[in-house]
């Protein structure tokens with residue numbers, strides 16, 4: 376990392392993470408890019424650092440270095456968007472404690488701006504930092520920074536449509552992308568996934584689900600397909616490959632008709648097709664995913680929704696998920712909270728997505744499947760609610776319909792009610808055992824090949840700084856003892872574990888060999904029988920430790936005889952020489 380020479384602004388990416396705004400690596404969020412876009416447009420020099428990079432710099436250089444670094448800047452701006460920073464595989468969002476430390480170390484003459492949902496959430500929980508020249512944005516952080524740059528005054532500001540386009544497009548080429556640690560190099564591309572904002576708000580803005588903040592944003596405002604395509608084109612120029620369409624409360628109501636007049640606006644297949652095909656027309660695009668869908672809109676407008684579903688299946692990468700917010704199957708909860716859809720609408724939407732999306736795509740995954748969200752703690756809930764939820768899930772499964780992901784979230788505090796803990800826990804256990812488990816085996820069957828798995832950690836489910844060292848990334852670690860975890864690029868990827876080391880930040884293809892609770896195990900295909908290790912052999916089902924040892928010993932013996940020549944002409948000859956029965960099912964693991 377280049378040490379700074381003259382004072383610049385420092386932009387710290389504390390990561391955002393909302394259902395419609397992913398920003399924890401490998402994602403780069405849009406709000407942090409807009410902040411950088413403001414500086415780009417104003418020709419102000421700045422550095423971009425992720426919170427993980429900042430932590431590492433402070434860890435290696437010490438607190439004194441951090442104080443000096445923060446004293447030697449023109450200004451500081453940060454997005455913190457994960458209210459309760461959870462555990463992520465590839466990055467850890469900025470916490471309140473870390474925010475406090477940074478504010479404490481920032482000298483009073485340095486203007487400092489913080490924005491994002493975490494900042495708002497912490498304020499609501501009573502956090503009131505006192506410091507001169509510190510501003511906590513409650514509207515658009517980018518627009519607030521722009522106002523400060525223009526006037527020297529801190530003032531809550533909203534961006535207008537023109538600024539939205541300008542900062543989005545400038546942000547696409549900004550350091551939030553070019554200096555992002557997950558971008559990689561031209562020779563070795565990283566897994567960076569560019570979250571792009573398509574629109575703001577929800578079509579249920581007049582009478583939306585009571586627990587949701589989206590209706591407060593008023594009538595939805597859309598970006599045009601051309602504007603988004605141009606932004607992504609610039610991001611490709613900066614080296615981006617993978618894109619997720621975020622900022623959508625419902626993919627089907629993008630530019631829908633009758634938003635102001637109708638309870639169920641009519642989906643408009645044309646603009647979403649223009650957007651998706653426009654993005655696909657650029658050869659540089661790798662994985663393309665989207666997110667949320669509104670099942671009631673789909674169910675009430677089947678014809679238009681069918682057309683959109685076909686476009687999604689045609690243009691998105693396989694493994695795409697449409698998260699449906701049912702929240703509860705209980706009619707009392709539905710009524711008390713003005714919920715989005717009822718079980719009948721939900722089932723008809725799930726049927727439609729399954730009809731077109733359940734076939735497998737080129738990476739081995741179902742092309743497009745619905746996800747389902749439940750919320751516990753909503754008003755009107757009773758002990759019976761959880762049985763109704765479970766009954767509905769069983770009905771869906773009895774019909775043979777697939778769901779990619781069931782998300783059960785608890786809400787608590789003002790405006791919510793206490794959760795009957797015993798029934799709730801039973802519901803969760805039941806879902807895990809009777810729904811999630813069988814679904815996982817159906818979605819990821821034994822023997823299926825999954826391609827382009829990006830390897831991310833060794834021996835644990837959190838990526839450590841050490842994992843970026845050669846010890847973990849060089850070819851020399853391949854096949855050594857340990858476990859490697861990785862995921863395919865895209866939204867909600869399944870975690871895949873392999874029982875030997877694979878160089879991190881590389882990609883390969885695996886065969887599914889087992890299922891965990893929320894993960895699967897696999898073994899790479901096309902392993903080289905001349906070089907593979909004992910651990911790689913042991914990972915193959917049916918080859919135990921003893922057999923692997925026998926094979927390795929036999930190969931070593933043969934190698935001593937033939938020296939520079941291949942020890943065995945093919946893998947079958949190797950097995951034969953070691954008196955190990957060959958099984959045709961083994962073929963997939965070995966290079967032919």
Ligand code: SF4
Nearest residue numbers: 577583584587589624
């Ligand atoms: S449909 Fe979704 S985005 Fe709209 S109000 Fe309900 S929960 Fe919020």
